[in-house]
Amino acid sequence: MPTNTPASVAPPKNRPPSVQIKPLPGNVTANTPVQITVIADEGVRWKWIPADQSWDSEDFVTYTETEVDIPGVESIRDHRGGGGTYSVTFPRPGGYTVSAAGVTSDGARITADPVNVHVSPAGPPVFTWAAPADGTVVDLAPGGASLEVVLTSADQYYPLSVDITFDGMTTTQQYSGSEFRKTVALAPAPLGTRSITVKCTDPDGRASTQTRSVVGHDGAPPTVTLDAFAGDVEVASLPYRLTLTGTTPGASSGVTEVRYSVANGPSGAAVNTAAGGDLSTWRAEIALPTTGTFALTVTATDSRGGTASASASITLHL
Template sequence: MAEALPPAFTWTAPTDGAALDVGPGGGQAEVRLTAGSDQFQPFTVSITRDGLPALTEQFSGTSYAKTVTFGPAPVGARSISVKCADPNGLSSTQTRSLVGRDSVPPTVTLDPFSDRQTARSFPHTVTLTGRTNGAASAVTGVAFAFANGPSGSAEDTSSGRDWSAWRVQAPLATTGTYPFMVTVTNSRRSTASASGTITLVAQGPPAFTWATPAVGDMVDLGPAGGQVALRLTSGSDQFYPFTVSIAHDGLPATTDQYTGTEFTKTVPFGPTPVGARSISVTCADPNGLSSTQTRSLMGRDSVPPTAALNPFEGNQTVTSLPHPITLTGTTNGAPSGITEVSYAFDNGPSGVAQDTSPGGDWSAWRLRDALPTTGSYTFRVTATNSRGSTVSASGTINLHL
């Protein structure tokens, strides 16, 4: 009689080295076996994994499948062993290694924070807050470490006490640059990190560079005024946000927040005066410290007035005295903001012309007056706009008998 042999079976799944996804509730793997019809059955199948008590079942065919549960930890090397015993008590065993991987790895994010801070005294406490995926990954803790500074455990500030929200309060001893790292760990000992840098400076007034406009720059002014493109820059070592106050021409200051290394703003200027204009910028930091710069600009008329005389008779015969005269003409009116057209005759009358334009903008005008006696009269007609700019047109009228 041939000697009895131990059971022969083929382990088809999982393969050696296969990945095993585990989460907070553990994981599963399907064990599949096959055996030839020439085997002495039923087999007693015992499945052992991670040193836990064996799962035992009967195997009475050519194929066997069972879903086996694994605990959530550890991530990495996991073991599983299958033993098949026949009714004669003969048995054979196979063992495989699996690789546990975290199916819900931890995540960590930092809330926005000031990467440059000004200390009024030391140690200066830095507060950092952030989020994790908490219970979904079974987070067990959040730790922090500052280069050349403190390290330790964060505080769990989540309402469910699952580390989904956390806070770090770290005392920094002196000025300098402090890289830091926040690391979250879950129940499977998986980790994730977020990092940043905080630069700590001593308290001081804000320092900024006024890039535009330059001292003496021209401001083009029209009937509605003009605009200046203001640009400030400052280093990342400042204590932000700045409160930027801009005052010009004695008007109340405008106030804006400046939270970066460049600030731009279009500043409106009134139409008058043409000539010297002033603008002042004050930057104040959250400590209440401030610095101010002032510049002088030059306002110039971007649409100066124009004036033209309509054709007129330069030689006129006098039939009676005083002799009436009428002159008409045009200006560029509303585009220049014309406010008046005046006239003056040498050794004769002067005054203000009449606005004859349909829009009341002095684009057409007329003067009527009388010259007292015969002779030559040189005259000048002057248009004035809202910025005080003027332009003149002149001519001569000869009166004779």
């Protein structure tokens, strides 16, 4: 029988040593322990045994230490050999890189491919709505009013996206600090209670929402005056045409309309006679169809819906 030799019997293929970080579970949450497993393979190499005329295997390396590093989180040095499972707690949400290596008995380092880990927050962002307080009264001018929205947050998973919804519109802005300030322009109307909603969204899309109310107050309420006119008139024929004139604050109060009404009689809109077209002076032509006493009311309305009225009466007889 021929003698086997290394040349006549092909050796099995060597397997080099390797270190691997086992994939982490799908959801990693801040401040919740997670297990990180490092697998250290010693590898296999084959050597010829002349006495047996065969190949025999042995470990390629012997591990004496395992290193696991997560910048800003953990630096583990395990001297119990190669590989292991380690409990790690990520303190904050965000992106992290886990690296690992096995140190051999001859001082060589066999490194694993790094693993990127995304850590989610434990819940949606938490914020404190510092201003305005719920129920804040806001003076509305003809052009509306400015309102500062102030938020604070210790969440630190930035940037947060802040949506402020008011008057049927939404503004969006990002911020990455402990305090957020945004001045919004409130519409001049309506008066009374209106809602403002703030939504904070973190980079993972988790959101928290708060809603408050502010109370719109007419900061420049209208007034209206009636110029003097004869209150007792002897008429020759009917209908009698009564001309009323008067004044309002006009643009300074945002007056948008002046209307007249006659008790049990006609009503309508006065016409502007002011050069600037702001109804600071006005005129109304009213046809009174019969004799008797008529109660008259003139009402000015501003852009916020605020009103003011003036009243008078006139008596007609033949």
